[in-house]
Amino acid sequence: MQCYLCGSERYFRREGRVRDNPSIEILECESCGLVFLSEQNTNDEFYAQGGMHNQQQVYELTGRRDLINDMYRFNRSRLEFVLDSLIGKDIVDFGSGYGGFLIQAKPFAKSVLGIELESQVRAVYEQYDIPLASSLEQALAISQSLTTKATSDQKQLSGGGGNYDLLTAFHVIEHLADPIGILRQLASLLKDNGKMIIEVPNANDALLTIYKNKAFSEFTYWSPHLYLYNPHTLRKLGQKAGLAVDFVKCVQRYPLSNTLHWLSNGLPAGQKIWGGFLDSQILQESYESALASVGATDTLIAQFRKR
Template identity: 30%
Template sequence: MKYMKCQICSNEDISTIYDGQIRDGGIGRYTDINVNMYQCQECGVIWHNLRERDLDEYYSSEDYRQELEGTSSENDFYRIHDGETLDKLYYTGTTVFRDKIVADLGCAAGAFLDSISGMAKTVIGIEPSNVYQTALKKKGYCTFAYASDAIQEYGGKVDVLTSFDVIEHVSDPLTFLKEVHALLREKGKAIIGTPTDAPVMRAMLGQIYEKELLFSTQHLWVFNQKSLMLLAKKAGFRKASVRYFQRYGLGNALSWLKYRQPKGNVSYSFITDTMDIVWKKELEAQGLSDYIVLNVER
């Protein structure tokens, strides 16, 4: 392997952990070529070096949603993603938004903002997609394409910033967090969620899980607690912590073992609510969940 340095911690001890096709958009779409996935042996972050796309152009166009979900329409976005709002409110709580200036970074058509707009003093949608910007403006939300644009008007003024499933898409995570820091007021808080490497699923399924779901051309990074905490420190946050959340239930894991493909949250009659809760809580308690949320304070 040629000389390489970790972009997150500058460590030079890098391992190639995967060499094969990875997901390229939606389920069942793969790269034409094998892709190397690398992992830093110091901070644990995982990444690939595919940088063929102009990311600004890609995410401002309809290409991203078309490749991922087969549609970029506003109504289809709500149909697909409205159900995630309850999960996001579980990550954030509700009291944090009351009478506050709130920004959602990478908000798409604004489904999460819709759920908190009645509580917040001001709602700011930051979203590069031209289609979704139109939807946000139609709702009367303050709308910006990028955090760097929002900083010009709201730098140092935002009370609470949320960002879900975004940081893994950006080429420079440190700059991403520095811009979050710049938007927040003193003692302002940010809640940033991202998928983990789902270690239990990888242990059970190995390269099947990695190819079919985990590793993706659109996800440049897979973060863990150590890499996120290091980034938060470098970005200048005075406080930082993480929480683990398990989104998918026991039925999902069993269906993976049966079908070797992602089937979402699958129900089996023998899986009781208690069994499912224990599955999720144990993975969260052991830091083995499929989702991690970084909480930071300026």
């Protein structure tokens, strides 16, 4: 077995287990640090019919509406992060789920487009009048149609490339069997110098690499997460796809209370229990800064740019 990013055949088994399929091994490349699974069992049909974005189903399975509330908070944070880049711009969200980010971004953007395989989300997009492509191929066809209809002057203004100024992909790239190939296709949707904002889980999350929390290592790995990236491998991914890498930023989505709850009780959602008296903006910023200094936040955000 070769590493997808660097081709090395040297790897070791990481501690932990894949929560929905313990027979799958978690491997880490000794050369570049890419974390990957020993088996890949997902495909387009899995995502189209999987019900991964059914909010009512999430509630029925877990009894926790706070998971849905978390998604609103995360999408609000994402909007604030990219707001300067999307005001008055044409944007496309790849793996857009039930449209949570696009619903918040639409009032600020010139136009929005979602790309989502899962069929049951379509009603949400119709409700909010947001165009939806059910596949990357359909999105490419839409982009090509827009280009064909444009005047020669408009083509010149768009930089001669695709039709979108900004493409976002939040917690999607880790699901892709061929992320380099998909990133190259996504780049064709962008105008020249168009930007991609990529958000992924960090393979070097402190709960895995510093605190070495057994409970977390048996919870966080999941069979649809085929690859997990660290700051180095995420940068390398963008470069291998032929994109300029503007930055890779370490971000801590979950506060210190969540970390402490994992360490003391082996369970998530500590912020729901202890956050009221423990978490504050100053503490969160300090905790994030400390983890970022060693590349061990729970999340990475990269900005790639079409050359």
